[in-house]
Amino acid sequence: MPMIKNSEQSEREFEKNNFNYHFVELKTRLFLCVITFIFFALISYYFSEQIYGFLTKPLLEIYSPKAGRRLIFTNLTEAFFTYFKVACYSGFIFSFPFIAFQLYFFVAPGLYRKEKWTLIPILLFIPVLFFLGAATVYYFVIPMAWKFFLSFENLNSTEYLPVMLEAKISDYLDLTLEMIIGFGIAFQLPVIALLLAKAKVLKGSWLADKRKYAVVAIFIVAAILTPPDVISQVLLAIPLLLLYEISIVICKVIEKV
Structure with a gap:
């Protein structure tokens, strides 16, 4: 005892x-x-x-031909906290x-040695895919989206008061950063598929069978993460559809290993 x-x-x-x-x-x-x-x-x-200059460059390139353009803040602390x-x-x-x-x-x-070697490329791909998503939204989606929103301006009207954008700095930067981070997260789809496949939770055949539902879901996600215009939604949906197909291939490869 x-x-x-x-x-x-x-x-x-x-x-x-x-x-x-x-x-x-x-x-x-x-x-x-x-x-x-x-x-x-x-x-x-x-x-x-x-960083502010980099984030506002797409808007500046649209604004440049026009005079008197600016971003504003409406209280003393807004610019600092932004x-x-x-x-x-x-x-x-x-x-x-x-x-x-x-x-x-x-x-x-x-972890086992095999699991360690699996996680290392995943850790490397996460920031790569994030920056790829961020670059996609910054260089392709945002310029088209801003042009769409600014098309509602009417500066040369003689019959009624002109309509002109004077965006708040906090609103503009919040929207821009939310889109950049949203795209960066959305581009993690292959990494998520790889982890689920390694855990034997997800199969490539199941993803292939659910492709038509995934297309609808991807366009819904694109509509949520982008401004309400068709062009920016399609520009996000196309790479997501491509990433979905890559996820199917990844899962099938993992199943054979």
Whole structure:
């Protein structure tokens, strides 16, 4: 009996020490993630005017032939908090690869060697696909969407008061960043499919059978993530449909491995 009690006590002490070790490691990695985010957020705030210029460039290119154009803010703190929000968004985007690898290093000791080699390319593809989605919305969708919205202006009317856009800086940057992040998240479809296929939750044949429903769902998602014009919705839907087909191929390959 004393030997059994000593064995149980040793096992409880081992589990407690093991839990304490993982808890300390988790706190350390979370601390590193927070410090990295704050560092990139501060750097982004220092360059907030340049980031503002980059985000407003599509609107500037449409505005350029016309005089008297501007973005406005309607209370004293709005511009400051808008720049602060942009810095936080940028800080998260730039620190995300580091945060993802910290998560990997935390869970890696509990994985088999094959699982470790599977996760590494996934961690590399996540930021690549995110920036691919962000580039798609910035260089293709936003210019067309802004032209559509500005087509409702009527500056040369002689019969009634002219209609002219004077956008708030917070509204413009919120909409732009939401679209960029929305596209970046939507482009993670192959990564999600890969993880679900590895977990044997998703099959390529099932995705192929549900293709017609997926087309409808993709256009609904595109309508939610984009301004209410057909062109920008189609520009998001087309790459999502392509990513869906890539996800089918990925799942079928994973099934054969």
